[in-house]
Amino acid sequence: MIRKALLHAYAHQEAVTDELVDILLKPAQDEGAADVFLSFITNSKGPLPEDLLPQIQCPVLIAWGTCDPWEPFAKGKMLAEFPAVQQFVPLEGIGHCPQDEAPEVVNPLLQTWLAKHL
Secondary structure, three states: OHHHHHHHHOOOHHHOOHHHHHHHHHHHOOOOHHHHHHHHHOOOOOOOHHHHHHHOOOOEEEEEEOOOOOOOHHHHHHHOOOOOEEEEEEEOOOOOOHHHHOHHHHHHHHHHHHHHHO
């Protein structure tokens, strides 16, 4: 089931490896994990990014996969309008989990951002 969900979420399907599935499977077996997952997929009443961004007092980078099937790219662009967001980076051809799907793109982006802001 995890593999199937990842294959839907990732534009780069070769990134869905046995190792990634195992990494996600282990915490899914913890007590209470089913409740957390259910809350996630039913849009729990937790705060949304648009609720939290106005409270942030530090610079924010948003990197958003243009091929994300779960969170529309337009939503990312809307979030980029908040004052705390100093940089919005469209990740062309990348899906929902860019850090796993394309670390060769995300890691240098984060390293540059951190070097500039630390």
